[in-house]
Amino acid sequence: EIVLTQSPGTLSLSPGERATLSCRASQSVSNSYLAWYQQKPGQAPRLLIYGASSRATGIPDRFSGSGSGTDFTLTISRLEPEDFAVYYCQQYGSSPRTFGPGAKVDI
Amino acid sequence: QVQLQESGPGLVKPSETLSLTCDVSGYSISSGHYWGWIRQPPGMRLEWIGSIYHSGSTSYNPSLKSRVTVAVDTSKNQFSLKLSSVTAADTAVYYCARVGGPFNMWGQGTMVTVSS
Numbered sequence: 001e002i003v004l005t006q007s008p009g010t011l012s013l014s015p016g017e018r019a020t021l022s023c024r025a026s027q028s029v030s031n032s033y034l035a036w037y038q039q040k041p042g043q044a045p046r047l048l049i050y051g052a053s054s055r056a057t058g059i060p061d062r063f064s065g066s067g068s069g070t071d072f073t074l075t076i077s078r079l080e081p082e083d084f085a086v087y088y089c090q091q092y093g094s095s096p097r098t099f100g101p102g103a104k105v106d107i
Numbered sequence: 108q109v110q111l112q113e114s115g116p117g118l119v120k121p122s123e124t125l126s127l128t129c130d131v132s133g134y135s136i137s138s139g140h141y142w143g144w145i146r147q148p149p150g151m152r153l154e155w156i157g158s159i160y161h162s163g164s165t166s167y168n169p170s171l172k173s174r175v176t177v178a179v180d181t182s183k184n185q186f187s188l189k190l191s192s193v194t195a196a197d198t199a200v201y202y203c204a205r206v207g208g209p210f211n212m213w214g215q216g217t218m219v220t221v222s223s
Contacts, residue, residue: 044202
């Protein structure tokens with residue numbers, strides 16, 4: 001089973017600033033099948049990025065993903081008030097599909 | 108627009124079977140895609156439970172495989188989850204989702220508490 005770790009656990013920033021979140025896998029993620037989700041309190045996760053770097057439908061271009069192998073990054077170029085949330089990475093290259101512990105972006 | 112909606116009891120007694128259904132609207136399950144269940148215990152990370160194709164082919168998380176059954180009913184355009192011999196550790200928000208590689212469409216989730 002691939003174990004995902006995320007850092008930092010919490011990122012305290014202000015609107016307009018840049019957020020950089022890291023996701024590290026215990027072994028290489030096949031075909032860069034790595035996704036990022038955003039979750040707000042009381043809501044279901046929303047797919048942001050798939051295939052490490054492809055934005056899902058309707059996702060603003062301030063969200064970008066990069067990386068391969070075992071190291072991946074989610075960048076939010078300029079934080080908007082609605083971006084303050086918890087972000088999860090998830091690998092779907094091998095079974096079982098696994099999620100990271102989440103990283104909170106707050107003010 | 109594709110929508111998923113979970114339904115089922117919010118309270119289950121220990122040792123009993125948790126049963127949930129996911130109704131899909133705006134898309135025919137028979138058209139394709141895998142369909143899955145994911146859960147999130149309070150304060151913990153998300154955990155994939157299992158997935159099913161419209162043909163009935165399934166895959167399960169090995170950590171839960173002995174207790175899980177996922178089934179599909181194409182006539183009702185819904186799929187279901189059964190988790191047997193539940194304990195307090197199974198208390199969680201349970202989500203159903205469409206699988207397109209990643210989980211690209213989610214239900215709103217339903218909280219299930221295991222308690223006597």
